[in-house]
Amino acid sequence: MSLIQLKPQTAPAASGKSHLKQATQGHRFDAELVAVTKRYGTGPAAVADISLRIPRGSYCCLLGPSGCGKSTTLRMLAGHEDVSEGAILIHGEEVTHKLPVDRGTSMMFQDYALFPHLSCLDNVAFSLKVRGVATRERRAQARQYLELVQMDHLADRLPNQLSGGQQQRVALARSLITRPKVLLLDEPLSALDPFLRVKMRSELKRIQKELGISFIHVTHSQDEALALSDMIVVMNDAKIMQAAPVREVFETPTNAFVARFLGGQNVLNSNGREVSVRTDRCRLGHATGLRSVEGQIAMIEYQGNIVRITLQTPLGDEMTVLQSDTDYFAQNPQIGDTAMMSWQASDEHILAPT
Amino acid sequence: MKLSPKAVSLLQIAPMGIIFAAMVLVPLVIIFVVSFLDYDFAQVFPEIYLGSWKDVFTSQLTLNLYETTFKFVAIVWVVTFTLGFSIAYFLVFHVRSMQVRLMLLAAIAIPFWTSGPIRAVAWVPLLGREGLVNQALLGLGIVTEPVSWLMYSEFAILIAYIHLLTMPMVITISNSMMKVPRSIIQAAQDAGASEFQIIREIILPLARPGIAIGTIFVVTAVMGDFFIVKTMSGGQVNTATMAIVTELNAFQYPPAAAKSVLMLAIVLGLVAILLRFADIRKELTK
Ligand SMILES: Nc1ncnc2c1ncn2[C@@H]1O[C@H](COP(=O)(O)OP(=O)(O)O)[C@@H](O)[C@H]1O
Numbered sequence: 001m002s003l004i005q006l007k008p009q010t011a012p013a014a015s016g017k018s019h020l021k022q023a024t025q026g027h028r029f030d031a032e033l034v035a036v037t038k039r040y041g042t043g044p045a046a047v048a049d050i051s052l053r054i055p056r057g058s059y060c061c062l063l064g065p066s067g068c069g070k071s072t073t074l075r076m077l078a079g080h081e082d083v084s085e086g087a088i089l090i091h092g093e094e095v096t097h098k099l100p101v102d103r104g105t106s107m108m109f110q111d112y113a114l115f116p117h118l119s120c121l122d123n124v125a126f127s128l129k130v131r132g133v134a135t136r137e138r139r140a141q142a143r144q145y146l147e148l149v150q151m152d153h154l155a156d157r158l159p160n161q162l163s164g165g166q167q168q169r170v171a172l173a174r175s176l177i178t179r180p181k182v183l184l185l186d187e188p189l190s191a192l193d194p195f196l197r198v199k200m201r202s203e204l205k206r207i208q209k210e211l212g213i214s215f216i217h218v219t220h221s222q223d224e225a226l227a228l229s230d231m232i233v234v235m236n237d238a239k240i241m242q243a244a245p246v247r248e249v250f251e252t253p254t255n256a257f258v259a260r261f262l263g264g265q266n267v268l269n270s271n272g273r274e275v276s277v278r279t280d281r282c283r284l285g286h287a288t289g290l291r292s293v294e295g296q297i298a299m300i301e302y303q304g305n306i307v308r309i310t311l312q313t314p315l316g317d318e319m320t321v322l323q324s325d326t327d328y329f330a331q332n333p334q335i336g337d338t339a340m341m342s343w344q345a346s347d348e349h350i351l352a353p354t
Numbered sequence: 355m356k357l358s359p360k361a362v363s364l365l366q367i368a369p370m371g372i373i374f375a376a377m378v379l380v381p382l383v384i385i386f387v388v389s390f391l392d393y394d395f396a397q398v399f400p401e402i403y404l405g406s407w408k409d410v411f412t413s414q415l416t417l418n419l420y421e422t423t424f425k426f427v428a429i430v431w432v433v434t435f436t437l438g439f440s441i442a443y444f445l446v447f448h449v450r451s452m453q454v455r456l457m458l459l460a461a462i463a464i465p466f467w468t469s470g471p472i473r474a475v476a477w478v479p480l481l482g483r484e485g486l487v488n489q490a491l492l493g494l495g496i497v498t499e500p501v502s503w504l505m506y507s508e509f510a511i512l513i514a515y516i517h518l519l520t521m522p523m524v525i526t527i528s529n530s531m532m533k534v535p536r537s538i539i540q541a542a543q544d545a546g547a548s549e550f551q552i553i554r555e556i557i558l559p560l561a562r563p564g565i566a567i568g569t570i571f572v573v574t575a576v577m578g579d580f581f582i583v584k585t586m587s588g589g590q591v592n593t594a595t596m597a598i599v600t601e602l603n604a605f606q607y608p609p610a611a612a613k614s615v616l617m618l619a620i621v622l623g624l625v626a627i628l629l630r631f632a633d634i635r636k637e638l639t640k
């Protein structure tokens with residue numbers, strides 16, 4: 001079976017239900033949040049007045065520390081949580097008060113949420129069953145989706161007879177068979193061991209590219225967000241700090257929070273302004289024409305082709321230098337040494353105050 | 355002295371084993387043996403007599419007793435299951451706050467802190483000839499004279515059973531339902547299942563252990579009960595268990611023993627079937 005068959009755009013128009021039709025050509029954004037606020041009870045807002053537009057066919061990661069409102073945002077998109085204020089659009093169509101099934105979204109849950117009493121095949125076929133599709137046909141279709149996630153050989157097993165990674169694949173197939181316009185994933189990889197996490201991560205990206213729909217993926221892992229995203233949305237404290245293509249977020253963080261959270265940047269004061277400088281553009285030692293700061297070497301981590309050196313400045317800030325192993329062995333610094341870290345003025349990126 | 359691990363575990367279970375043998379197995383064997391013995395109005399003879407067993411399987415009178423018992427079991431099960439499932443569903447999936455849920459559960463449970471006889475007597479002012487229900491019916495002009503079958507009738511017995519046994523159904527079923535993760539329900543909603551489909555396809559199968567345990571509770575309670583039958587029917591309705599008690603009071607031990615053994619076999623059979631739906635050990639540890 002060719003994967004092209006599964007592409008939503010080429011889905012047979014036989015199914016008369018409008019929410020199965022995919023990717024109408026008229027919209028520019030797969031998902032939009034317009035001034036969305038969510039309050040639980042009377043406390044401070046869990047999500048405060050956020051606006052976001054996710055272009056067509058994007059892999060978008062919502063990144064932020066625990067409790068910043070990522071899951072709430074995702075659940076509002078899914079329709080599992082009421083919106084206090086604002087509007088939500090999917091494919092340009094307002095869905096703020098629609099039922100989950102009428103939105104064209106599908107959610108993949110952190111705990112997979114497979115139906116424990118149904119075989120993998122019947123788990124995947126469930127959405128067809130509730131629509132009244134005959135047993136043979138729905139099982140045949142479900143098998144195609146299990147093939148997509150390479151789980152067809154275990155179709156008859158119950159969920160608790162599968163490993164975490166395998167359950168995840170089944171959950172993915174079960175979400176995809178509803179032909180969602182947008183797939184929502186809440187920390188899908190956090191329950192997997194590191195090896196599987198990296199493997200599943202590339203799998204998710206491959207499937208997203210093949211289907212051409214948008215994935216909105218919640219994570220608190222910077223690595224994951226950088227590896228997967230076309231677009232990163234950094235959140236903190238119920239607000240969006242920055243939403244931009246991955247390279248833009250990494251290279252030109254808007255403020256110190258984004259720079260620190262994404263990593264790979266030193267945040268420092270230069271001529272009275274807060275700036276960020278990429279750790280791989282900083283080096284140990286000093287030369288004329290370079291800006292520099294002095295500190296004590298607190299940590300040296302050898303990572304094979306690069307070496308990560310952490311300096312503690314007299315003010316207590318931590319600075320990181322990423323060096324090639326050649327440079328490192330040439331200089332051979334030791335923990336406890338006093339050293340200079342220097343960078344070029346042109347590598348400074350000015351941060352907005354937070 | 356060193357004991358083999360096997361001997362150690364045997365020693366460890368010995369106290370329980372001895373108590374179980376002395377208090378359960380030995381009496382059961384005695385009952386079983388007695389059921390095959392001859393008797394007259396005053397004593398049991400050590401002579402084989404199969405009359406008690408023949409009677410159990412052939413006498414129309416005895417068969418009617420079992421029929422009444424099973425009718426009660428069936429009706430009470432259907433009603434308590436329907437009520438128990440609906441109430442549990444409401445408590446678990448529609449009552450949002452845990453506090454309200456516990457308050458409502460307590461409201462169901464607290465009346466049962468009173469003793470059985472008091473609760474049985476308490477039905478009289480409600481269902482009796484001069485009771486609240488009859489007065490209301492008369493007052494509304496729905497009936498012209500008091501309805502007599504409300505109290506001291508099969509209807510009264512059923513009411514008392516249902517009142518008593520709905521709570522265990524609610525508790526065991528809601529216990530199972532509370533273990534269903536919210537995300538599973540949301541996944542079913544994402545798939546487009548209606549509330550009714552979610553109940554039928556997801557919640558009902560996942561609540562099966564609770565239903566099975568609640569059913570065991572109801573079945574054994576109704577089959578083993580004579581007190582409610584006696585008080586609520588005023589002695590006008592007879593069941594198999596009532597007959598056993600009557601025979602015991604008349605010193606007719608062998609037929610009582612035969613009926614008891616049969617009853618035990620039926621109950622054990624039912625429980626064995628129901629346990630196929632519920633892994634008790636898993637229910638207790640989870
Ligand atoms: N059901 C809820 N009731 C009350 N407060 C909630 C609920 N869900 C989340 N919150 C609060 O909203 C904030 C954001 O939560 P969440 O979106 O889960 O964060 P994240 O997924 O980024 O870790 C947190 O402060 C959390 O305590």
Ligand SMILES: [Mg+2]
Binds near residue numbers: 070071072
């Ligand atoms: Mg979360």
